[in-house]
Amino acid sequence: MKRVFSGTRPTGKLHLGNYLGAIQNYVKLQDEYECVYCIVDWHALTTLTDTKDLQNNIFEMALDWLAAGIDPQKSIVFVQSQVPEVTELHLLLSMVTPLSWLLRVPTFKEKAKQNPDNINYGLVGYPVLQTADIVLYKAEVVPIGEDQLPHLELAREIVRRFNSLLGPTFPEPIAKLTSFPKVVGLDGKDKMSKSLNNHLEISATPEEITAKFKTAVTDPARVYRKDPGHPKLCNIYRFQEYFNPTLVADIAEKCSTAQIGCVDCKALVSREIIKYLEPFRQRRAELAARPDYIQDVLADGAKRARVIAKETLAEAKQRMGMV
Secondary structure, three states: OOEEEEEEOOOOOOEHHHHHHHHHHHHHHOOOOEEEEEEOHHHHOOOOOOOOOHHHHHHHHHHHHHHHOOOOOOOEEEEHHHOOHHHHHHHHHHOOOOHHHHHOOHHHHHHHHHOOOOOOHHHHOHHHHHHHHHHOOOOOEEEEOHHHHHHHHHHHHHHHHHHHHHOOOOOOOEEEEOOOOOOEOOOOOOEOOOOOOOOOEOOOOHHHHHHHHHOOOOOOOOOOOOOOOOHHHOHHHHHHHHHOOOOHHHHHHHHHOOOOOHHHHHHHHHHHHHHHHHHHHHHHHHHHOOHHHHHHHHHHHHHHHHHHHHHHHHHHHHHOOOO
C-alpha cells in the first residue's frame, strides 16, 4: 500500500473551507493508502510573532481532525516537533538545495510582502523543511490542489538532486490532484480565511451558524426582494449546491423568478449546514471531554512516526558519509 503524507499548520479550529477543501478528502484516503497526517507546528513559527496560542491551536486542530473522521487506528496522526528527526533531515537536504531555488518560490515572495519585518531564514527554508516532512516517511503520494503543484515540484527537484548526487534514497513524491473546491468566504469576495474574518468554523453552534449566514453577502446584482435573482452570481447559491443538492434546482428557479428572497435563501442553507454538521459537533463534544485521549493519540502517532523517521534518517546520513 502506498504512503500518503499531508501536513497542516495549526491555526486552531477548522473552518468550512478547510473541511470541504481538505479534511473530508483526508478521511476518504484512509481506505486507499497508508496515511501520515502531521500538524506542522514548526512551519507555523515562520510567520508567528506571538506563540501564546500555539499549543491550544494544536489541540483544537487535532480535535477537529479526529471528530471529522481521521482514524488514529488507520492513520498516523502527530505533531511535527514531536519527531525531531525531521529537523536533522531538513539540515541535510539544505546542503544540496541551491539558494536560488528557494528565492524563486512564489509563496516566499508573497509571505515576504506580508511580513516585511520578519523575513527570517525559516521562511526562506520553508520548502526544504516541507520536503523533509514528506521524504522522512518516504511518502509516495501527496494530496494537493493544482495551486500547490509548484511547491511539490520543488520537493521533487530536491529529491532528484539528492538522489543524483548521493545515490537513490528517496522516492519522488507525486501529486494526487484532488477536487479541492475554492470555498469563497461569507463576504462573497475572497477565499474563506480566518485572517479575513469571512469564515465559518465547523464547530460553530446552530445559533452561530444562523447569525453568520444572516450577515453573508448574496447576489450583488439583486437590490430588492422583488428583483429576479442571479444564482450563478450568488455565493450563497454555491453553498446550496453542496449542502442542499436535492432542492438546488428549485431554489435556482424561485430565485431567478423572485419567488424567494435572499433572507429566505440564507435561512435554507444555514438550516442544512446545521444538520450536516450536527454529527461532527456531537463527536467533537465527546472528544473534547477527553483531553488526555487527544494527547495520547498524538503521542502514539509520534512514536509510530519515529520508527519510520529513524530508519530514513540513518539511510540519509549514511549516504552523506555521516556514519
